[in-house]
Amino acid sequence: MKRRNLLATAAMGVLLASGGALAQGMDKVKACFVYVGPIGDGGWTFQHHDGAMQVKAAYGDKVEIQYQESVPEGADAERVLTQMALGGCNIIFTTSFGYMDATNAVAAKFPDVKFEHATGFKREHPNVSTYNARFYEGRAIQGHIAGKMTKSNKIGYIASFPIPEVIMGINSYYLHAKKVNPDVQLSVVWAFTWFDPAKEADSAKALIDQGVDVIAAHTDSTAPLAEAAKVEGVIGFGQASDMAAYKDGPRVTSIIDNWGPYYVKRVGALLDGTYEQIDAWEGIAGGEVLIGEITDKVPADVKAEAEAMRDAIAAGTYHPFTGPINKQDGSPWLAEGETASDGDLLGMNFYVEGIVGDIPK
Numbered sequence: 600m601k602r603r604n605l606l607a608t609a610a611m612g613v614l615l616a617s618g619g620a621l622a623q624g625m626d627k628v629k630a631c632f633v634y635v636g637p638i639g640d641g642g643w644t645f646q647h648h649d650g651a652m653q654v655k656a657a658y659g660d661k662v663e664i665q666y667q668e669s670v671p672e673g674a675d676a677e678r679v680l681t682q683m684a685l686g687g688c689n690i691i692f693t694t695s696f697g698y699m700d701a702t703n704a705v706a707a708k709f710p711d712v713k714f715e716h717a718t719g720f721k722r723e724h725p726n727v728s729t730y731n732a733r734f735y736e737g738r739a740i741q742g743h744i745a746g747k748m749t750k751s752n753k754i755g756y757i758a759s760f761p762i763p764e765v766i767m768g769i770n771s772y773y774l775h776a777k778k779v780n781p782d783v784q785l786s787v788v789w790a791f792t793w794f795d796p797a798k799e800a801d802s803a804k805a806l807i808d809q810g811v812d813v814i815a816a817h818t819d820s821t822a823p824l825a826e827a828a829k830v831e832g833v834i835g836f837g838q839a840s841d842m843a844a845y846k847d848g849p850r851v852t853s854i855i856d857n858w859g860p861y862y863v864k865r866v867g868a869l870l871d872g873t874y875e876q877i878d879a880w881e882g883i884a885g886g887e888v889l890i891g892e893i894t895d896k897v898p899a900d901v902k903a904e905a906e907a908m909r910d911a912i913a914a915g916t917y918h919p920f921t922g923p924i925n926k927q928d929g930s931p932w933l934a935e936g937e938t939a940s941d942g943d944l945l946g947m948n949f950y951v952e953g954i955v956g957d958i959p960k
Contacts, residue, residue, distance in 0.1 A: 624872035630654055630862075631688035632666040633679055635695035636794035636819050642839040643793065643819040643856070644668065647694045647717075649840075650858035657863045661870060672697025680705040684712045690869055692862065693717065695793065696762055703727055713874065715865060717858075718764050720945060725876055730861055733882030734764065735771040735944070736912050737854035738815070739919035740890055740905050741836050742775030744851060745783075745813040747901045748834060752782045755806035757799060757816035757823055758789050761959045763947040765817050770951045771919045772815055775908075777953055785954055786811055796822035807833055824850055834896065841891040852905070853891030860886060880941065884913045920944065925952040 632651050636644040648666065655664050665688065670679050676698045683691050684705060690713040693702045699719035706714040706724045714727045722729055745754045754776055758765050773785045786809055788802040799818045803826035806814055814835040816823040821842050827833040827849035837845070837853025861879065868874035881887035890909050893902045911917035922933030927950040933939060950958060 624870050625689065627661050627663065628658075628689045628866055628869045629663045629665065629687050630866050631683045631686075631691045632664070633670050633676065633683070633691065633693045633695075633698060634666060634668045635670060635672065635697070637668045638666075640794055640819045641821045641842060641844075642837075644694070646840045646856045647692075647858055650862040651692075653859035654862045654866050658866065658870065662866060670698075673701070676701040677704055680714075681708070684709040688712060690715065690866065696760070696764065713869065720878075722876065722878065728865075728877050728879075730877075730879040731764070732856055732858075732887045733880060734817075734854060734856075734888060735767045735919055736882045737888050737890060738768040738771040739775045739912070740908050741815055741852065741854070742772040742777075743779055743905055743908060744893075744897060744901060745772065745815065746776030746778065746780035747904075748851070748897065749776075749780065749783060749813045750832065751810045751812045752780065753784050753786065753809065753811045754813040755786045755788065755803075755809070755811035755815070757802040757806070757814065757818055758787055759793050759818050760791060761789070761948075763945055766950070766958065767920075767944050767947045768815075768817055769954070770947070773954055774924065774951055775919065787954070787956055789959055790818055791959075792818065794819040796820045799823050800826045803827060803835075821845065824848070837891055843891070846892070846894055850894070851896050852893045855889035855891050857887050857889050882912070883909060884915065926950070927952055927954055 634644045638644055638648040651664050654662055667679055670676050680701055692715045694717045696718045699716055699721050702714050702716045703721050703723040706727045710726055716729050718731045719729050756769050776783045786806055788805055790798045790802045792798050799820050799822035803814055803823040807830050812833050814823055814827055816838050824835050824842055824845040827835045833849055834851050835849045837850050839856045841853045841855050842850055918938040920939035922937040923935045924933040926932050
């Protein structure tokens with residue numbers, strides 16, 4: 600609906616007063632990052648920190664970067680965020696789902712500081728934005744490869760916590776493996792950690808002991824690939840970063856979380872005065888989810904199919920959650936040709952039909 604200039608001017612005034620677009624830019628920004636793991640994890644935190652370094656490379660002396668590693672989700676996060684806000688941070692990126700409540704609690708106390716929460720959904724205050732990546736798109740491609748390449752018809756998934764982000768990845772992985780291999784069976788091991796190499800390795804070993812020969816993981820270290828490398832014939836995928844060190848071993852491709860462009864854009868918006876509260880959820884099309892090099896271990900025809908799926912997702916001609924799809928109990932979820940809404944995906948709390956086992960409470 601078109602608005603008259605007078606109304607538009609009034610609306611902009613409200614927006615500026617409520618933490619929307621800034622009235623003016625800043626000469627220098629102190630951008631701060633809170634990490635759930637160490638920057639050397641080779642996965643999730645490694646990629647977020649790489650994004651922070653891209654901000655520094657883009658703006659030089661106009662930006663000061665501060666970060667803290669291995670901050671537990673919970674009360675410790677609120678303490679760290681408070682210290683950062685008191686320490687002059689203009690924008691704070693909180694890079695794990697479990698920081699959601701702490702982010703909003705501290706944002707309420709510091710309305711002049713901008714807070715950006717990764718993978719969450721709560722924006723309780725006008726100075727809180729959220730951002731996410733459509734990891735499930737990459738899981739579809741991995742599932743296709745897994746279904747085609749498994750010799751045992753047993754594929755595995757190491758899950759972190761039972762939140763929608765993780766559940767939709769499991770479902771996408773399984774659905775696409777099942778499409779190309781009706782005999783495939785999925786085993787899920789819940790590690791209940793984002794980063795704990797010992798637990799992640801134990802989870803991978805448990806799957807291998809069950810006869811699984813293709814492993815995907817939604818945890819942050821390279822430990823699952825290291826465990827897979829010990830057993831001939833077991834393959835896996837890089838998670839969050841390329842994990843290219845394992846390209847000559849079990850890693851056949853990867854999902855790469857490309858946070859840098861988002862961080863550069865958001866800090867740049869503070870500098871030039873265009874910053875406003877947003878809820879961002881980009882995927883392959885937006886360049887936030889990248890598919891790492893598919894190695895020669897993958898047969899040429901399977902590689903071509905995987906790349907075609909990647910390109911179709913990027914073009915918007917294919918959605919990984921396209922019906923018909925039933926829920927685990929057999930009840931209909933998506934009809935023939937129907938695609939899942941973002942709201943349904945962001946609230947996903949069920950397995951699709953064919954997955955055995957329960958989602959932990």
